[in-house]
Amino acid sequence: MAEKEATVYIVDVGQSMGETRYGRGETDLDWAMRYVWDKITSTVATGRKTALVGVIGLRTDETDNELGEEEAFEHISVLQPISQILMPNLRDLRGKIQLSGTNSAISAIVIAIQMIASYCKKLKYKRKIVLVTSGRGSMDIDDIQEITKKIKKDDMELVILGVDFDDPEYGVKEEDKDMMKAGNESALKTLAEDCDGVFGTLEQAVAELGIPRIKPVRPVPSYKGQLTLGDTSAYETALAIDVERYPHTMVAKPPSASQFVARVETTNEGESMQSSHTIAAGDSGPLIDGKTASMEDLTAVKNTRIYQVDDEDAAGGKRDVVREELAKGYEYGRTAVHISESDENVTKLETRASLDIIGFVQKDTYERYMNMSVSCVIVAQKANAKASMALSSLVHALFELDSYAVARLVTKDDKAPVLLLLAPFFDVDYECLVDVQLPFTEDMRNYRFPPLDKVVTVSGKILKEHRNLPTDQLMKAMSNYVDQMDLSTFAKDDEGEPVEYMQMDETYSPLLHRIDQVVRWRAVHPSEPIPLPYEILTKFAQPPQELLNLAKKNLDSLIAAADVKKVPPKQKGRKRDHDQPKPLSGLNVEELLGRQKRTKISTENAIPEFKQMLATTEDPGAIQDASRQMSQIIISQIKHSLADSGYGRATEGLRVTREELISLEEPTIYNDFLKDLKQKLLAGELGGDRREMWWEIRRNHLGLITNKQSTLSKVTDEEAKQFLLTK
Structure with a gap:
């Protein structure tokens, strides 16, 4: 279970936050809210x-807090009580962050402490202000000492970020700062x-927003049991170690999209009516009847699967059946092979949970391309000293x-069982085995390719010089270019020493x-343009320009x-009144072969x-x-x-005809033929019911040629x- 967190953000919305300073192009409040919105949307x-958020407005026009009756706590408002914050709360919060009056930041910290103490009580929470x-x-x-004691007593983390606060380490210093x-x-x-706690300047916090944050994930064991070597039930000398297996690397995937459709309401007369409700300002959603829709106007897409079988007596030649009436089959080529449940149980392998060592291989004989999965780690059972010692011995022996x-x-x-390769791994604090999945014999595919360093003729003669083989001059030029484009020592560290340009922890x-x-930007700014990607995400998309300049001479060589040689651009159309493209060699193949122009197609x-x-x-x-x-x-x-x-x-044949006539800019010929073909198909004039052929045309997208595909088309x-x- 994830750790419980309670974080309270205190946002200064005083009149001074509405000013624009030092050529930033946005107010101090908008600049500060970049950081706050980023953290909240994350x-x-x-x-x-269990991730709870509260927001307090400092120097607000109104007063809305538990201690608001006291003068010291005026103009402080609780904009969002501590709770799980969802999209509706986020939209409401956007409307509450407005410029207003004045009061003390210290008093706001007292309110935040009070909110966390009242909500979390003595429960185990990660508390942060x-x-x-x-x-x-x-x-x-005056009460700053008492505040300090309370924060330390309740084990709260305090982070203070200031607009234009001085930070010598980051290189920020505000000149002509007023005394207050x-x-x-x-x-x-x-x-x-x-x-x-943490004290810093807002400029550093905003600048670091572009650096992706590593998401901590609590590992879940995929196996808990014994690692065995030999049959423990038959031999006393067999090895058995209590171990646990956890994922070491996992594939991170972006969030998937959800499918929604407009909710349809049914009237008393049985007619369907599409919703056209308009949501409040600040919300965002798809358009329905020209108006912006809220989540209440939408409903999730639900999939319904219908099974049909051929039946000449049923309407349309198909009859619906329930899934329970169907038998399972497996595809064998283009044939569905039936297998009954009793037969399938015979082929099913009965296994028990286990991890058994079945052999060893030398490190230098293993090929890295055999890896078939992400890696996992195998560690000794927790609080088991005997297992830790035994696993350590195995790790050291393999090493x-x-x-x-x-x-x-x-x-x-x-x-189903899988094969694993177990490799020893050492770190400062622990020793373990790292595993990857191996292929079975059925997973291996062997392909034969001609050699790259020689050409073997039909008669078996080996040629070392050929037009398809690189010359010594080309090999040397390529080697020099690759060496010049080396990124392993292109960057410099703080001391000026060469280091790797594209380091793993920065990629x-x-x-x-x-x-x-x-997604996080659109949650807060539903109608504003999407910003450009962070520089750190595009930094390694192209080689550094300085390196390209250095390698220009090698590239020319x-x-x-x-x-x-530059390849001519592909022609988009072959107009009939233009000359036909000629081969680069200048030879006319038709004339060399003595072919005549064809007048009939077989x-x-x-x-x-x-x-x-x-x-x-x-x-x-x-x-x-x-x-x-x-x-x-x-x-025919x-x-x-x-x-x-x-x-x-x-x-x-229809596809080739369509492509060729698009290329020749003769869309009318194809369109007229397709219209005539459709009429004959649906009328049954081509040897009976040929409606399935019309379905094939639709499935292969062989419809009319449109004006976007050919400028001469009027469709x-x-x-x-x-x-x-249309049917």
Whole structure:
């Protein structure tokens, strides 16, 4: 179970926070709220009921707190009581953060202490107070010692971040600072240090928002039992160690999207009516009837699965059946092979949870490409000194012999076994085994490829010099270029020593953290443009420009040695009144082979001959003739098809015709043919009921050519869509 947390944010909303300073382009309040919103939305994203948040407004116009009757606690408002904060609470909070009056930040800390003490009582909570202020209001520091004692007694963490506060270590110092702010800053710094808290400038906190935070995850064991070597039930010398297995590395995935549809209400007359409720200002949602929808206007998408079988007596030739009436089958090629439940039980392997070492391999004989999974660690059972000593002995033995162990793992009874490779691992504080999954023989696929350093002719002769083999000059140029682009020593550390440019702990997944950034931003800013990705996420997307400049000379040498030539851009269309593209070699293959222009397309080799006929003509009449012949062949294939045996050839012919006529900018020919084909299919004029062929056309997206696909087409996307849907 995750640790319980209670965090209270104190936000200074005084009039001085509405000023814009030092060319920032936004008010101090908006700048400070960058940090606060980031922290709160990160908590909301976890969805944990044990992560609680409270928000206090400092220097508000109104007074709303438990101690508000006392003068010292006026103009302090509890904007969000300590609770799990959800999206509706977040939207309400956005409207409450407004500029207003004046009061003491110390008094707000007292209110935060009171809120945490009242809610958490003596329960085990991680308690935290975060104060964000400009330090420009008046401040009463008479009770600061009592506050310090209370914070330390209740084991609270105090974080104070100030707008333009001085921080010599970070390099921030505000010039010409007024005396009141300097005194308040000094008092707050003393308070944070006395409470063993954190005191810093807001500039550093905002700058570090772009650095993705590592999410702590409590590991869950995937196996608890014995690691055995030998049969413990038959031999006394067999080895058995009580161990636990935990994940070491896991694949982090971005949050998935949820599917919603507009909620439909039913009237008394039985008619459906789509909701068109408009939510309050600040909310965001999809548009329904031109108005923004709230979550109450939406409903989750639910999937319903219907099973059908062929039945000539049923309407439409299909009959619905319940799932219990179906038998399980497995795909074997294109055939569904039935297997009964009794037969399946015979083939099922009965296993028990175990982890057995079945062999050892030398470290230098293992290939890294055999790894099939993320890694896990195997450690000794907690509070078991005997198991710790035994596992340590095994780890050291494997390390000293440069060996790995191969083990058979069954995590739970009756689960399929897997093979693991166990490797020794040492750290300062612990020793363990690291495991990865190995493939079975059935998982291995062997492919033969020609060698890269020689060419073997049909007669068996080995050639070391060939146009497909790199020359010594090319190999040297490539080697020099690779050496020049080396990133392992390109960066410099604080002492000026060369270090790796792209270090592992500074490399983050752009997909994962960019989506997280966008989701958190949209939660607080529903209508503003999405910001650019953080620089740290795009830093390693391109090589450093300085390194590219240094390697420019080597790259030019490589291009010259490889004789690289620019490839002509691919032509988007072959207009019939333009010259046909010529090969780079300048040779006319048709003339060399002595081929004549084709005038007739055969049924046996229709597609290649259709392409050849179009490639050797510029006459519009010849294009129409070739398309007419191809259309007749497609119709014949459908008409004389035995059931659906000829639908595949007809569909492929239709696809090629469509692509070629788009390329030749003759969409009208195809569209007219498809309209005529649809009419004949649905009317049953092609040898009976051929509606399944029309479904194949829809499934393969072979509809009308639209004006987006060809400028000469007059068909819009909506018309093409309706054409496919209309039966």
